[in-house]
Amino acid sequence: MAKESVIEVRDLVVDLKGNRVLNGVNLDVYRGEILGFVGASGAGKSVLTRTILGLLPKQRGRIDVFGVNLDEAGEMQRQEIERRWGILFQQGALFSSLTVGENVEFPIKEYLDVSDRLMTEIAITKLEMVGLKPEVYRKYPSELSGGMIKRVALARALALDPEILFLDEPTSGLDPISAGDFDQLIMTLQRVSSMAVFMVTHDLDSLHTICDRIAVLGEGKIIEAGTMDTMLASQHPWLKAYFHGVRARSGLKAAASN
Amino acid sequence: MTAGILLSSQTRGDWIELSAAGSWTAEYAGAIEPQVDAATRDITARSIAINIARVDYLDTYGAWLIERAMRSWKNQGREARLVGLREDYRGLFEKVHSGTQTLSPPPPRPNSIIATLESVGRTMASVGSDLVQLAQMLGSLLVAIKRVALRPTTFRFTSMVHHLERVGWRAVPIVLLITVLIGAILAQQGIFHFRKFGADIYVIDMVGVLVLREVGVLIVCIMVAGRSGSSYTAELGAMRMREEIDALRTMGFDPVEVLILPRILALVIAVPVLTFLGSMAALYGGGLVSWLYGGIQPEVFLARLREAVTSTTFEVGMIKAPFMALVIGLVACVEGLQVQGSAESLGEKTTNSVVKAIFLVIVLDGIFAMFFASIGM
Numbered sequence: 001m002a003k004e005s006v007i008e009v010r011d012l013v014v015d016l017k018g019n020r021v022l023n024g025v026n027l028d029v030y031r032g033e034i035l036g037f038v039g040a041s042g043a044g045k046s047v048l049t050r051t052i053l054g055l056l057p058k059q060r061g062r063i064d065v066f067g068v069n070l071d072e073a074g075e076m077q078r079q080e081i082e083r084r085w086g087i088l089f090q091q092g093a094l095f096s097s098l099t100v101g102e103n104v105e106f107p108i109k110e111y112l113d114v115s116d117r118l119m120t121e122i123a124i125t126k127l128e129m130v131g132l133k134p135e136v137y138r139k140y141p142s143e144l145s146g147g148m149i150k151r152v153a154l155a156r157a158l159a160l161d162p163e164i165l166f167l168d169e170p171t172s173g174l175d176p177i178s179a180g181d182f183d184q185l186i187m188t189l190q191r192v193s194s195m196a197v198f199m200v201t202h203d204l205d206s207l208h209t210i211c212d213r214i215a216v217l218g219e220g221k222i223i224e225a226g227t228m229d230t231m232l233a234s235q236h237p238w239l240k241a242y243f244h245g246v247r248a249r250s251g252l253k254a255a256a257s258n
Numbered sequence: 259m260t261a262g263i264l265l266s267s268q269t270r271g272d273w274i275e276l277s278a279a280g281s282w283t284a285e286y287a288g289a290i291e292p293q294v295d296a297a298t299r300d301i302t303a304r305s306i307a308i309n310i311a312r313v314d315y316l317d318t319y320g321a322w323l324i325e326r327a328m329r330s331w332k333n334q335g336r337e338a339r340l341v342g343l344r345e346d347y348r349g350l351f352e353k354v355h356s357g358t359q360t361l362s363p364p365p366p367r368p369n370s371i372i373a374t375l376e377s378v379g380r381t382m383a384s385v386g387s388d389l390v391q392l393a394q395m396l397g398s399l400l401v402a403i404k405r406v407a408l409r410p411t412t413f414r415f416t417s418m419v420h421h422l423e424r425v426g427w428r429a430v431p432i433v434l435l436i437t438v439l440i441g442a443i444l445a446q447q448g449i450f451h452f453r454k455f456g457a458d459i460y461v462i463d464m465v466g467v468l469v470l471r472e473v474g475v476l477i478v479c480i481m482v483a484g485r486s487g488s489s490y491t492a493e494l495g496a497m498r499m500r501e502e503i504d505a506l507r508t509m510g511f512d513p514v515e516v517l518i519l520p521r522i523l524a525l526v527i528a529v530p531v532l533t534f535l536g537s538m539a540a541l542y543g544g545g546l547v548s549w550l551y552g553g554i555q556p557e558v559f560l561a562r563l564r565e566a567v568t569s570t571t572f573e574v575g576m577i578k579a580p581f582m583a584l585v586i587g588l589v590a591c592v593e594g595l596q597v598q599g600s601a602e603s604l605g606e607k608t609t610n611s612v613v614k615a616i617f618l619v620i621v622l623d624g625i626f627a628m629f630f631a632s633i634g635m
Contacts, residue, residue: 094601113288118323121359122287125322128357137361140454142599161317192349193317 002138003030005064006164006196007052012061014044014051021047023220025061029164030242034190034197036211040238045200052198053087054078066163083111085164086157089154090172091110092149093143100127100152102138107159126155131185146168147178165190167199171206179203183210216242261286263293271517273305273337279312282320294323298330306331321347321354360571388592388614395514395592399522404514417519424562425486426528433481434539440477441540442547443468447553458552463566465544470571476539476623482529484616487590490521491611494594495604501596505544513595522587529583530576537575570635578626582619589615 007029014022021044029035039045043197050056052063054070054207063070065081073081094103104123108114114122130151141149150170154205157165170177170186183203187210190197207214208228213223224234231243265277276297282290308324310316324340331338336416342352406413449463494517497503503513541563548554593611597604 013341067501097602108284112284114319115291118287118291118319120361121318121326122322124359124361125318125354125357128359129318129353133363134358138364161319188349188353192353194346210468 005029006031006066007198008062008064008067009048009052010062012048012051013059014056015059016047016056017135022051025217025220025222026214027215027222027225029196030213031163031196032190032194033212034199034210036207037039037198037200037215037217038202038207038214038242039217044220045217046168048217049168049198049200052191053085053166079111080155083107083160083168084162086160086162087166088150088153088168088170090168092141092153094149094153094156096141099137100139100141100144103141104150105157106161107156111160123155123159125158127152129158129189130155139257142201147174147182150174152180154185158193161193162195164198167201169200169202171201171203175246176205179207180205181219186210212245228231261289263290269303272303273307274301274303275307275309275341276301277309278324279314281311281315282310282313282315282323283315284319287319287323290320290323294327298327301331302317303336305339306335307339307341310340310347313346314404316347318350318354319556321350321370325351325354325510346571365500371390386607388511391592391596395518395588398512398514399519399588401513404521405512406582408482412515414516414520417516418524421521421524422528424489425482425524426531429482429485429528429532430535432485432521433478433536436481437474437477437536438543441465441545442545444468444540445544445547446551449548454550458554459558461548461552462544462562465548466541466563466567467545467571469540470567470575472575472623474540475533475575475578475582476619477540478529478533478536479586479619480616482525482532482613483586483590483619484530484584485616486525487586488612489597490587490590491594491597491608492604494518494591495597495607498595498597499599499604504566517592518587521591522584525578525583525587533576533579537572557580574626574630574635578623580586581626582622585622588614 003026003187007027008027009027010027012022013020022023025048025093027048037045037049037119047056051058051064066084068081070078070081094100095106098106099122102119104126105119108119120137124137127134127136132151132155134146136148136152137143141152144152148171154170165186167186171182175183183206186197186199199206199211211228213225213227214231216223216231216236218236218238224230224239231239234240234243261280263278263280265279269275280286292574300312308328310324313320328340340351367373387460445461448464449458452461481602494503497517503517506513506516545556545559546560549556590611593607594613597607
C-alpha cells in the first residue's frame with residue numbers, strides 16, 4: 001500500500017527574531033499513523049508545529065497539507081483545510097468564558113450547518129468518547145482539573161472528526177496513570193477514526209507505546225525519522241543520550257515487561 | 259464524495275430494511291439528519307434493519323445519527339438491527355453505542371422579576387462586602403507598614419521607584435495635556451458667559467479657586483484611576499491567575515508587603531506631585547485663554563489671581579491628593595486579588611476597579627468639602 005502523505009514539509013526555513021530556528025526541515029506525516037515528534041527543549045518543535053498551522057511566517061520552503069500547498073491555497077481552501085485538522089494545545093486553551101459544552105460546540109457551530117439538538121448530542125458523544133461524564137457539559141473550564149481540561153480540549157479538537165490531529169505535549173502535567181490512560185485514549189480514538197496524529201512529546205512511554213513512527217528535530221533539521229528500532233539503532237550522540245539514558249532504559253524495561 | 263442518503267425501504271415480510279449510502283460525515287450531517295428523523299417518525303414496522311454496507315465514509319456524526327434512530331426504535335419496543343457493518347467502523351460504532359447521553363436538563367430559569375430583585379439584592383450585599391474588604395486591605399497595609407518600619411531594610415525600595423516611574427513620571431505628559439485643556443475650557447466658558455454682564459475679570463477668581471480646590475485634583479485622580487489603577491488590577495489579577503501570589507505566600511513573603519505596599523506608596527507620592535503639576539498647567543491654560551480670547555493681559559491675570567486665591571485654597575487641593583491616591587490604590591489591589599481563573603473575570607475586575615475608584619474619589623471629595631467647610635478652610 002502506497003503511503004499517502006497528509007502533511008508534506010519541504011526545505012522549510014524559519015527565522016525567529018533574527019535567529020535561524022529551522023534550517024531545511026523535510027518531514028512527512030502519513031495518513032493513519034501516529035507520529036511522535038521529539039527534540040531537545042528549544043530545538044524548535046513548537047516553531048515547526050506553529051509554522052505548519054500557519055501561526056508563524058516562514059522564510060523559505062513549502063508546506064502541503066492534504067496535497068494542497070498552503071501558500072497557494074485561497075481563503076476557502078484554507079478554511080476547508082482548517083476544518084479537517086484539530087489541535088490540542090499544551091494548556092488546553094479552552095475558552096474560559098464558555099462552558100465545556102459551548103467549547104466543544106464552538107467549531108461545530110462555526111463550520112457546520114446542523115441542528116442544535118444534533119450539535120448537543122455530538123458534543124456529549126465526544127465528551128463521553130474522551131472518557132468524561134456528560135455532567136461536565138455545563139461546567140466552566142475553571143471548575144475542572146488539569147487532566148479533565150486536557151480531555152475537554154481533546155474533545156474540542158475532535159469535534160469536527162478531523163483527519164489530522166495535532167497534539168502538543170498531551171501528557172505533560174498528568175500523573176503517570178492519567179498519562180498512560182491518555183495515551184490509550186489517543187490510540188483508541190485514532191484506530192476508530194483512522195486519522196493521522198502529529199504528537200509533540202517528551203514522554204518516552206508515549207513514544208514506546210503508541211507511536212508508529214518517530215521524527216527527531218535537532219540543529220534545525222530532522223536528524224532521524226523512523227520506527228523505535230531505528231531510533232535505538234541510531235549512532236547520533238543526541239539520540240543515543242535520549243533513547244539510552246537512565247530514564248529511557250527504565251521505560252524500555254517497562255515496555256518490554258508489558 | 260456524495261452526500262449521505264437513507265434509501266427508501268425494502269419490505270420483507272414483517273420487517274423493513276433501510277439502506278444507507280454515500281458519505282455519512284460531518285459535512286453532510288445537516289442534510290442527513292432530516293432523513294433520519296423522517297425515518298424514525300414514519301416507519302411503523304415491528305422490526306427494522308439498517309444496512310450500511312454501501313456507506314462510503316462514516317464518522318462520528320453519521321454513526322451517531324444511525325445510533326440515534328436505533329435507540330428511538332428500541333425505546334418504542336421495536337426491534338432494530340444494524341447490518342453490513344464494515345470491520346473498520348466497528349470500533350467507532352462501539353464507542354458511539356457506549357455513550358449514555360444522559361444530560362440533566364438545564365436548571366430552570368427563574369422568573370425575570372425575581373431574578374432582577376435577586377441581582378439588586380446581591381449588588382447591595384456586595385457593596386457592604388466591598389467596604390469590608392477595603393477596610394481589611396487598609397488594615398493589612400498598616401500592618402505591613404508597621405513591619406517595614408521596624409525593619410526598614412526589608413522595604414522594597416527598588417520596586418517602589420519602578421512604580422513611581424510608571425505611575426508618576428510617565429503620566430506627566432498626558433496629565434499636563436489634559437489639565438491645560440481643562441483650564442482653557444473653564445476660562446473660555448467663564449469669559450463667554452461672564453462677559454454678558456461685564457464681569458470678565460471674575461473668570462480669574464473662578465478658574466483659580468475651582469482648579470486649585472477641586473478640578474485639578476479630581477481630574478488627576480480620575481486619570482490615575484484609569485491609567486494606573488487599571489494596570490495594578492490587571493497585573494495583580496494575572497499574577498493571581500498564574501499562581502505567582504500563592505508562590506510568594508509559600509516562600510514566606512506577605513504579598514501585601516512585597517507587591518501592594520510599594521505600589522500604593524508610589525501612588526501616594528505620585529498623585530500629589532501630579533496634582534501640583536496639573537493645577538499649575540490648568541492655571542496656565544486658563545491664563546492663556548484669558549489673554550488670547552478674553553483680552554486679559556497676563557500681568558492683570560497674575561495680579562487678580564494673587565488676590566483671589568490664598569494659600570489655603572491651594573492647601574485644600576493638595577491635602578486631598580494623598581488620600582485619594584490611597585483609595586485608588588486600595589480599590590485597585592482589592593479588585594486585583596479577587597480575580598478568578600477566567601479571562602472574563604480579569605476584564606470584569608479591571609472595569610470594577612476603575613469604576614469604583616472614580617466613584618469613591620468623588621464621594622471622598624464630597625466628604626472633604628463638608629469637612630473643610632466645617633473647619634472654615
